[in-house]
Amino acid sequence: MLIVMKFGGALLSKPEKIKRSVEIIKNYVNKGDKVIVVASAVSKVTDELIKASREASSSNWEDLKKIINELEKLHFNLAKDIIQNKNILEDLTLELKSLIEELKETLFSVARLKELTPRSKDFILSFGEKFSCAILCAAIKNEGLKAKWMTGGEAGIITNDEFGNAKPLLDLSSQKLNWKLTPLLNENIIPIVTGFNGCTPEGVVTTLGRGGSDYTATIIASALKADEVVLWKEVNGLMTADPKIESKARTIRVISYAEASEIAYFGAKIIHPRALKPVIKAEIPVRIRSAFNLDDPGTLIIKEQKIKPKEIVKAISFIKEVGLINVSGSEIVGTPGVAARVFKILGDNGINILMISQGSSEVNISFAVPRDSLSKAVNLLELNLLGGETVKEISSESDVCIVAVVGAGMKGTPGVAARVFKAVAEKGINVRMIAQGSSELNISFIVKEADGPKAVNALHEEFKLYEES
Known part of the structure; x- marks a missing residue:
């Protein structure tokens, strides 16, 4: 089976959580499944990058440098705590240093000009996923598996130039994703793709809107005709209500694409509102599961289901x-x-x-x-x-x-x-x-x-x- 799985930022925020994510990937591979991984930025990193963009546009050099140093410290500490293989750690360290320097140069250019364009902001925000994917890829290699990370644009996700909320050009993306990812899968290499971002046909980096990593996963699944999408979270799945409001809320076991889309639109932050659009036509099931409760099957999202008398409201x-x-x-x-x-x-x-x-x-x-x-x-x-x-x-x-x-x-x-x-x-x-x-x-x-x-x-x-x- 071909499984596209997405890991949210909360599952990449601490060494033990990254190890758990790698363990899940390894279990699927050992069962004989082909796996494509999509990763979000580490929790709160995108918010820090937004803040850094704002400080740069106002030329607040001291606060800007402080944010960059904190981001550097966070990701280097994660790398050191996860990777035991000396050679893999050295390669990852060089990679992270290069990314930090590129981010620093971009932010300093914005600070000198005192101008932040939507195009520049998208490029800056894309670094969160680059950092996390570099670390996750190294962690997978540390377990003896073959993996290669790339940006959404490098993988083949092509969008329009609506910076900040770009729309994917699905037909063109499908061709490019197949061309880029299929050879890697054939060589038993696990592709690790940055969520949330793509690029225009001219190669300019774009972002898909906050929470867009779910969308990245379903775009890839649709293009490669995957058997299933699994969105790994810290909760068991979609709930009948927000458990912070309703103490008796329970996990919804099966739900249709249409119902899940409505729930997402009306405030459920478990899934991106646009995420289901690419998989509906291909009828690819989407499963939302907890990385910390593997015995729970989570929520299965499918085309339609038989409506039971008690299930008037979901x-x-x-x-x-x-x-x-x-x-x-x-x-x-x-x-x-x-x-x-x-x-x-x-x-x-x-x-x-x-x-x-x-x-x-x-x-x-x-x-x-x-x-x-x-x-x-x-x-x-x-x-x-x-x-x-x-x-x-x-x-x-x-x-x-x-x-x-x-x-x-x-x-x-x-x-x-x-x-x-x-x-x-x-x-x-x-x-x-x-x-x-x-x-x-x-x-x-x-x-x-x-x-x-x-x-x-x-x-x-x-x-x-x-x-x-």
């Missing part, structure tokens, strides 16, 4: 730190293009809309945006829409959250919405806005952020999600 998701905007005016009724204009203003300024609702009266349009974009969004809409005949008022609320009820079993099942809002009302929670997609896979609504956890608890109890189906 999970309750929760997005914090949301802002609600309401655009109103009696003249909106029957005036074409108002909603399009609103969303174009926001889209042109890079503001993401999380949820939309418009009443049948058409007197107002309500939508949710990330809270850190709320002030900017309101200012733009006031500047562009007020003063005319159509829009009379733009109001906002900053202390709200989104709660989403997700499950394929809701489709065609009468009374689900009634149960949802009855359970919430019985807890004295006021619903500020409601939306349901035409797919009927989710019912989402907005409440005050303080009421969010209570809503999650009430719905988890109402649909008895703590019970194994």
